[in-house]
Amino acid sequence: MKDPRIIYLFILVLIMACNTSTKEKKEDKTLAVKKIPKVVTADIEAGIKANIAKKVEEGGGYFNMTTNGKELRLQLVRVHTEYLSNLGPRRHFACVDLADVSGDVYDVDFFLDGDPGNMSVTETTLHKLNGKPFYTWKQRKDKTWYRMPVQNASSDLLGVIEGEDSFEFHYEVTLPDIKESAKMWIPIPRSDRFQTVDLNTLEAPVKHQMLEEKNYGNTILYMELFPEHSGKKVELVYDIKRKEKKPYEDDTSNTKYLNPSLLMPVGDRFQVLADSIIGLKNSEGAIMQARALYDYIIDNMRYMKSGTYGTGDAVYACDALTGNCTEFHSLFISLARSAGIPSRFAVGASIPSDRDEGGIDGYHCWAEFYAEGKWWPVDISEANKYTALATYYFGRHPANRIEFSRGRDLQIEPGPYSGPINFLAYPVMEIGNKPAFPETFFSFRRKAEQEISENQLSLP
Numbered sequence: 001m002k003d004p005r006i007i008y009l010f011i012l013v014l015i016m017a018c019n020t021s022t023k024e025k026k027e028d029k030t031l032a033v034k035k036i037p038k039v040v041t042a043d044i045e046a047g048i049k050a051n052i053a054k055k056v057e058e059g060g061g062y063f064n065m066t067t068n069g070k071e072l073r074l075q076l077v078r079v080h081t082e083y084l085s086n087l088g089p090r091r092h093f094a095c096v097d098l099a100d101v102s103g104d105v106y107d108v109d110f111f112l113d114g115d116p117g118n119m120s121v122t123e124t125t126l127h128k129l130n131g132k133p134f135y136t137w138k139q140r141k142d143k144t145w146y147r148m149p150v151q152n153a154s155s156d157l158l159g160v161i162e163g164e165d166s167f168e169f170h171y172e173v174t175l176p177d178i179k180e181s182a183k184m185w186i187p188i189p190r191s192d193r194f195q196t197v198d199l200n201t202l203e204a205p206v207k208h209q210m211l212e213e214k215n216y217g218n219t220i221l222y223m224e225l226f227p228e229h230s231g232k233k234v235e236l237v238y239d240i241k242r243k244e245k246k247p248y249e250d251d252t253s254n255t256k257y258l259n260p261s262l263l264m265p266v267g268d269r270f271q272v273l274a275d276s277i278i279g280l281k282n283s284e285g286a287i288m289q290a291r292a293l294y295d296y297i298i299d300n301m302r303y304m305k306s307g308t309y310g311t312g313d314a315v316y317a318c319d320a321l322t323g324n325c326t327e328f329h330s331l332f333i334s335l336a337r338s339a340g341i342p343s344r345f346a347v348g349a350s351i352p353s354d355r356d357e358g359g360i361d362g363y364h365c366w367a368e369f370y371a372e373g374k375w376w377p378v379d380i381s382e383a384n385k386y387t388a389l390a391t392y393y394f395g396r397h398p399a400n401r402i403e404f405s406r407g408r409d410l411q412i413e414p415g416p417y418s419g420p421i422n423f424l425a426y427p428v429m430e431i432g433n434k435p436a437f438p439e440t441f442f443s444f445r446r447k448a449e450q451e452i453s454e455n456q457l458s459l460p
Contacts, residue, residue, distance in 0.1 A: 037115045039092065041084040047112055047119030048084075048094040052076055063098055065108075067126055074098035075372065076284070077105060077394075078291045090114055095127065097391065099287055103247030103374060105130055105395050131392030158386045159353045165399035166241045166447035167351055168200075173234040173427050174439040175205075178227045182431040184438070185211075185416070187404040187424040188219040189238065189348070194245045195403060201237035205229045211414075215256075216407030220424065222414065234427075238402075239447075245397035247374040254370050257342035261408040263313045263422065264330050264345075270338040273318070278339060286341050286371035290378075293335045294394055297328055298384045312345070312365075312408070312423060325381040326423070329367040332380055342370040347425045348403040349442050356446040363404070363425035363442075366397060 055063045062073035077097040085093040092112040099105050107128035112119045125147070126134060135147040173186065188210065191197045202208075208223040223234075260266040275282070277296045278289045304322040312326035314334035320327075329345060336343040347365040352358070368375045376395050383393040410421040417433040429436040 036089050039086045039116055041081060043116035044084040044086065044092045044094055044112070044119070045079050045081060047092065047114070047116070048079060048096060048110055048121075049076070051110075051112070051119065051121045052096070052098075062101070065106075065124070065126070072106070073101045074106065075101075075287060077287050078295070080107075087111075092119065097291070099372075099395065101372070103376070103395055105391055107131075107133075107391060128391065130396055131389055158389055159350070159382075159400070160389065160392065160398040161351075161353050161400040162244050163399055164241065164243050165351065166239075167400075168445045168447065169238045169240050169349075169351075169402055170441075170443045171236040171238075172441045172443070174441075175225065175229055175232050175234070176429075176431075176436050176438050178225055178230045178431055180227070180432045182225040182229075182429060182436065183414070183416070184223050184225060184234075184427050184429040185412070185421065185424065186221040186234070186236070186427045188221050188236075189240075189402055189404050190217070190219055192403075193248070194243050196241040197402075198239040199236065200239055201235065203233070203235045205232040205234070211412045213405075213407075213410050213412050215411065216405070218405045218407070218410060218424065220405075220410075220412055222412075240402050242399045242402065244399040245377045247376045247395055249373060250375050254342040257344045257370065258337050258340065260334075260337070262420070263311060263315075264334045264337070264408060265314060266334060266337045269318065270314070270334045274335040274339040277335070286369070287376070289339055290336060290341055290369045290371060290376070291394060293332055293339070294378060294380055294383075295390075296335075297332055297380050298387070298390060301328060301331070301384060303328070303381055303384050325365045325379075328381040328384065329365055329378075332367055332369075332378070336369050344368050344375075344406065345408055345423065346403050346406045347423050348401055348405075349425075351400040351402065351444050351446075353398075353400050358443060360442040360444060364401065365423070365425070 052063055062075060065072045065074060075098065077099050080095040080097070083093070083095040087093055090113055094110045094112065096108050096110060097105055098108055106126055109125045109127045110121050111123040113122050114120055128134065133150045135149045137145050138148045139145050188199070189195070189197045204223060206223050206225060206229065208221055211220045211222050213220055258266070274293065278292050281288050281292050301317070301321045301323070303324065305324055307320055307322065308316055309323040310326055312330040314330040317323050317327035317331040333343040333345060345365065345367055347363055349360050350364040351360065366377065366379045368377050377397040378395070379393040379397060383390040405424040408423050410424055416428055416430055418430070418435060421428050426440045427438055429438055
């Protein structure tokens with residue numbers, strides 16, 4: 001019989017060996033985990049930018065993709081830092097906006113593998129086109145995610161009509177009590193590549209003139225009035241066919257759209273603020289810089305009709321960070337021009353998409369900036385109200401609107417006693433040498449398809 005002590009010693013050695021082996025495996029696993037670098041969102045942002053920059057260099061200045069047989073030549077607009085995610089060891093997700101040379105803006109999803117400073121893209125998919133999703137993300141019970149296609153994505157995005165829209169537009173002015181001679185100026189919309197304008201009716205109590213404002217190409221109705229015209233109406237009725245506005249080329253000189261106007265200063269505090277917003281993007285293209293300014297205003301301003309609003313005073317907008325569309329776009333233009341990005345102002349009215357006739361709640365204004373050889377439409381106040389449309393309104397104006405006039409500080413002859421017209425949406429009126437504010441009402445009636453066909457209207 002063997003000595004029990006020997007057996008006991010053998011068992012003890014075996015147990016110790018097993019424990020040592022288990023401990024070594026745990027230590028090896030711990031060391032392996034420790035070798036995986038910690039990843040923060042800045043690492044993922046740097047990783048996706050590096051991958052895009054490499055593809056741009058290889059693609060002759062563009063990030064090239066193909067979708068539905070269409071060749072896309074894309075440029076980086078912005079990285080959605082709010083969506084950057086670390087999905088697990090060496091697995092990451094990024095969402096990026098890229099603009100095609102046609103002006104379309106694509107939201108692209110990227111999956112990446114690797115460590116900080118050494119990440120590579122493993123999968124790329126187009127998520128949205130101009131704010132409309134091709135698919136949504138859904139979560140399984142096991143907490144993993146998968147794509148679910150969006151069938152027949154609606155084009156009616158919170159008041160947006162894409163493509164074309166046709167309507168009859170009424171501009172009605174009721175004259176106030178007039179105690180001495182008066183003058184009045186009313187904007188007359190003009191046809192261009194995005195809207196066809198036919199003036200069907202012009203009813204006024206006096207003879208009138210059509211003035212041409214040369215700096216921005218506006219047409220302005222001018223009339224002289226007297227006490228016997230008190231309470232009378234001026235009514236203009238238009239047939240409008242409007243096309244959705246996308247980035248477009250224009251032969252107009254850009255340099256004048258870098259200059260200050262009376263209420264949209266350039267430089268000084270706006271230069272400092274623009275530089276701080278753009279930051280490291282100052283080495284990037286004008287589209288990315290403009291998007292940074294656009295996002296800053298969306299994130300920091302509140303749409304609020306209180307205080308001194310509606311004048312388009314960029315200084316007030318910068319201080320109060322509130323206002324209506326005029327403050328939103330005036331601040332953007334001052335910042336953009338201070339950053340060397342030509343930008344311009346226009347005003348008109350938005351036509352409701354959820355009904356086919358009735359009144360319209362006042363004027364609406366918007367802006368455009370110049371980059372990559374095109375003018376890019378933006379509507380920041382609408383993007384602020386409906387953040388789901390922020391991508392759409394960076395590069396798009398919908399079809400359901402009408403443009404009255406362009407520019408600021410309008411100078412005409414004969415002009416108002418008060419000097420250049422700030423901008424022209426509602427009538428500018430003076431009784432004697434004092435400003436007056438006649439009651440103004442806008443309304444519309446959308447055209448049925450049969451009416452459009454009969455009128456055979458077509459855009460140039």
